[in-house]
Amino acid sequence: MWLGLATVFACLIIWAATDAITALLAFCAIVLLYLASHLYWLHKLLQWFKKPELNAMPVGSGIWEDVFSAIYYEKRRHSRSQAQISSALDRFRHAASALPDGVVLLNGNDQIEWCNPTAERQLGLSIRQDTGHPISYLVRPADFIQYLQRQDYSEPIKLKSWRVSGATLEIQLVPFGANQKLLISRDISQMEKLETMRRDFIANVSHELRTPLTVVGGFIETLTDMEGAVPESTRGYFGMMQEQTGRMRRLIEDLLTLSQLENSPEAPQETENDLSTLLNMLLHEGISLSQGEHDITLEPVEPGLFIKGAAEELHSALGNLVSNAVRYTPEGGKINLKLFLRGTEVLFSVRDTGIGIEQQHIDRLTERFYRVDRSRSRETGGTGLGLSIVKHILTRHQGYLEIESEAGKGSIFSAVLPQSRLVRKTPQQAGINA
Numbered sequence: 001m002w003l004g005l006a007t008v009f010a011c012l013i014i015w016a017a018t019d020a021i022t023a024l025l026a027f028c029a030i031v032l033l034y035l036a037s038h039l040y041w042l043h044k045l046l047q048w049f050k051k052p053e054l055n056a057m058p059v060g061s062g063i064w065e066d067v068f069s070a071i072y073y074e075k076r077r078h079s080r081s082q083a084q085i086s087s088a089l090d091r092f093r094h095a096a097s098a099l100p101d102g103v104v105l106l107n108g109n110d111q112i113e114w115c116n117p118t119a120e121r122q123l124g125l126s127i128r129q130d131t132g133h134p135i136s137y138l139v140r141p142a143d144f145i146q147y148l149q150r151q152d153y154s155e156p157i158k159l160k161s162w163r164v165s166g167a168t169l170e171i172q173l174v175p176f177g178a179n180q181k182l183l184i185s186r187d188i189s190q191m192e193k194l195e196t197m198r199r200d201f202i203a204n205v206s207h208e209l210r211t212p213l214t215v216v217g218g219f220i221e222t223l224t225d226m227e228g229a230v231p232e233s234t235r236g237y238f239g240m241m242q243e244q245t246g247r248m249r250r251l252i253e254d255l256l257t258l259s260q261l262e263n264s265p266e267a268p269q270e271t272e273n274d275l276s277t278l279l280n281m282l283l284h285e286g287i288s289l290s291q292g293e294h295d296i297t298l299e300p301v302e303p304g305l306f307i308k309g310a311a312e313e314l315h316s317a318l319g320n321l322v323s324n325a326v327r328y329t330p331e332g333g334k335i336n337l338k339l340f341l342r343g344t345e346v347l348f349s350v351r352d353t354g355i356g357i358e359q360q361h362i363d364r365l366t367e368r369f370y371r372v373d374r375s376r377s378r379e380t381g382g383t384g385l386g387l388s389i390v391k392h393i394l395t396r397h398q399g400y401l402e403i404e405s406e407a408g409k410g411s412i413f414s415a416v417l418p419q420s421r422l423v424r425k426t427p428q429q430a431g432i433n434a
Contacts, residue, residue: 037061037062038064041058041060041061041064041067044058044060045058045067045068045071052075057071057072057075093114093116097116097117099116099118100118100186101118101184101185101186102115102116102118102119102120102121102122102123102183102184102185102186103115103116103118103119103182103183103184104116104119104123104125104135104182104183104185105180105181105182105183106135106173106180106181106182106183107179107180108178108179108180109134110134110135110136110148110181111132111133111134111135112125112130112131112132112133112134112135112138113131113132114127114131115127115130118185119183119185121163122161122163122169122185122187123138123139123163123169123185124138124139124162124163125138135148135183136148140162141159141160141162143157143159144157144159144171147171147173148173153172153173153174153175153181155172156170156171156172157170157171157172158170158171158188158192159171161187161189166189167187167189168187168188168189168192169185169186169187169188170185170186170188171183171184171185171186172184199259199262199263202255202258202259203255203256203259203260203263206252206255206256206259207256209248209252210249210252210253210256213245213248213249213252214249216245217242217245217246217249220238220241220242220245221242223238224238224239224242251385254385254386254389255385257316257385257389258368258385258388258389258392261313261389261392261393261396262392269310270308270309270310271308271309271310271311272306272307272308272423273306273307273308273309273311273314274305274306275301275305275306275307275339276301276303276305278307278314278315278318279298279301279318279337279339279348280298281315282298282315282318282319282322282337283296283298283322283337285319285322285323286322286323286325286326286335286337289322289323289326290326290335293331293332294326294329294331294332294333294334294335295332295333295334295335296326296334296335296336296337297334297335297336297337298336298337298338299336299337299338299339301339304424304425304426305339305422305423305424305425306422306423306424306425307346307417307421307422307423308421308422308423309397309417309421310393310396310397313393313396313397314393314397316389316393317389317390317393317394317415318348318415320386320387320389320390321348321350321390321413321415322335322337322350323386324350324386324387324413325350325352325354325411325413328352328354328355328411329352329353329354329355329410330354330355333352333353333354333410334352334353335350335351335352335353336350336351336352337349337350338351341419341422343419344418344419344420345416345417345418345419346416346417346418346419346421346422347402347414347415347416347417348414348415348417349412349413349414349415350412350413350414351410351411351412352410352411352412353409353410354410354411355407355408356405356406356407356408356409356410356411357403357405357406357407357411358407359405359406362403362405365387365403366387366388366390366391366401367388368384368385368388369384369385370384371384387401390415394415394416394417397417397421398417398418398421399415399416399417399418400416401413401414401415401416402414402416
């Protein structure tokens, strides 16, 4: 501003001393010098931007001194922030490199940005050669490709290692940031061996116990039925022995069923099962178990509906839900069986007016031997394995168990299956395939 006023004042003096043309020429010369100085400092700034080092920053003059000073302080602040970020990134990489689990950073296109040494060993990657390559080109098992494309990463998947014989990896993807993913791999070979040993132990012990228990139960029943074999004073003890032997046999049968489900990774042999027939069978079984103590109803089922699955497994799973409702509903209570569609799912629900379950127990109901009330479970003859069996069967059929309950107000247990398993048939088709 002051430079402009001085220029105008000087030109006015020249005009007064000489003439207007001389004053105009002097004004133009001063303006050209002013523009030349700006061009010079712009050139210096451009040259500095090509190699922006703090110790090579131009000093400038006039307004350019302020400009260069502001750039210098901003550059120094940015360099300090960049150094802090680089230091934090280095610390993160050192920490991730020390992890016993494999870690791989993927961008929005599922390309590898970084991985730690554990991931290199477990997945056969190379940080130098594979950075920028899609993970699907390097980790090729079909289960992993499907998991990557499914976009549902709530649960990890297990893969047999293609690098180490007999090893098993657990892999999970964790989305973060802008469509980025964190792949975490873990060697669970030892855990798998222990789990296999546990399953084999339970299956073998249960199998070995079944025969002697059958023999003991048979002798007790025979002695009880033989006239005069058991004195009246001890007959009550024999009844208790027979009851407990039966309870142990049911427990062993459930353990064997659960072991069979756990040790059968292959898909069950599927048939098309008439839902109307299946649900009416469940209704009659519930009424027989109830012995008239409950009001059990079945809502009408649309004719011609069939469900694809293993007949015995589905019957066992749905029957467990019905029998549980009968056992845990007081005399005079109501039990309602219902089949309906919800979006892309088929639900078989069992609603009861029983004792209900507190929220804190619901998530653990499918654990083996978990009981809300142990004394009541013994009274009703429960083994603590029924819902665990239901969960395994539904999982094998791509379904799940849904539980809604409130203490003192009853419960709703629903077996949820994908609608893709539902088949509709005309009466003629049903007759032909019957």
